[in-house]
Amino acid sequence: EAQVTQNPRYLITVTGKKLTVTCSQNMNHEYMSWYRQDPGLGLRQIYYSMNVEVTDKGDVPEGYKVSRKEKRNFPLILESPSPNQTSLYFCASSLRQGRFEQYFGPGTRLTVT
Amino acid sequence: QKEVEQNSGPLSVPEGAIASLNCTYSDRGSQSFFWYRQYSGKSPELIMFIYSNGDKEDGRFTAQLNKASQYVSLLIRDSQPSDSATYLCAASSGSARQLTFGSGTQLTVLP
Numbered sequence: 001e002a003q004v005t006q007n008p009r010y011l012i013t014v015t016g017k018k019l020t021v022t023c024s025q026n027m028n029h030e031y032m033s034w035y036r037q038d039p040g041l042g043l044r045q046i047y048y049s050m051n052v053e054v055t056d057k058g059d060v061p062e063g064y065k066v067s068r069k070e071k072r073n074f075p076l077i078l079e080s081p082s083p084n085q086t087s088l089y090f091c092a093s094s095l096r097q098g099r100f101e102q103y104f105g106p107g108t109r110l111t112v113t
Numbered sequence: 114q115k116e117v118e119q120n121s122g123p124l125s126v127p128e129g130a131i132a133s134l135n136c137t138y139s140d141r142g143s144q145s146f147f148w149y150r151q152y153s154g155k156s157p158e159l160i161m162f163i164y165s166n167g168d169k170e171d172g173r174f175t176a177q178l179n180k181a182s183q184y185v186s187l188l189i190r191d192s193q194p195s196d197s198a199t200y201l202c203a204a205s206s207g208s209a210r211q212l213t214f215g216s217g218t219q220l221t222v223l224p
Binding site: 048 | 121147155156157158159162201203211212213214215216217
């Protein structure tokens with residue numbers, strides 16, 4: 001089954017404790033992206049990657065890191081989480097840069113206390 | 114700052130009616146437009162995309178694009194209670210590197 005998976009689905013952590021949210025797709029998509037969704041603010045892009053070893057900042061990259069060492073994986077790293085990073089996070093992928101029919105993962109609900 | 118604006122709603126329509134959802138965008142370089150449906154607690158699901166001016170129909174859904182007015186709309190005919198969800202409009206720039214989303218319109222179809 002073609003899909004985007006994320007882990008964990010739910011995470012409660014404390015300020016400053018490094019964490020990684022994994023994202024994996026099995027569709028051989030070139031383009032992958034991370035979003036956060038907050039009430040009233042909609043989906044905002046954090047980082048995106050057009051291919052292996054190619055990543056770039058989205059609209060709200062502060063406090064986040066990403067890497068793309070393999071085509072299928074695009075982990076999101078929070079080196080020192082803060083309460084304002086409490087949010088619902090979605091990973092998404094699409095076939096390539098020019099086609100934005102993005103497929104979303106199930107989401108990760110992160111709470112930072 | 115590229116912006117995509119939507120009425121947040123909520124929009125309520127009776128079952129069987131036409132629901133009309135609207136979206137405007139600020140970046141004239143935007144070339145591709147998308148409508149996603151998001152049920153509460155779930156991830157967004159692509160339902161329509163449109164690249165050219167005019168109408169595009171897919172089943173009960175029709176997307177309309179007017180680049181001169183920087184306006185995109187989604188019509189849902191014969192609305193069903195199962196259509197109750199938040200609808201997200203999104204636009205991508207000419208370079209197609211980023212996708213910008215509106216904040217969504219909450220639609221409720223009343224039985």
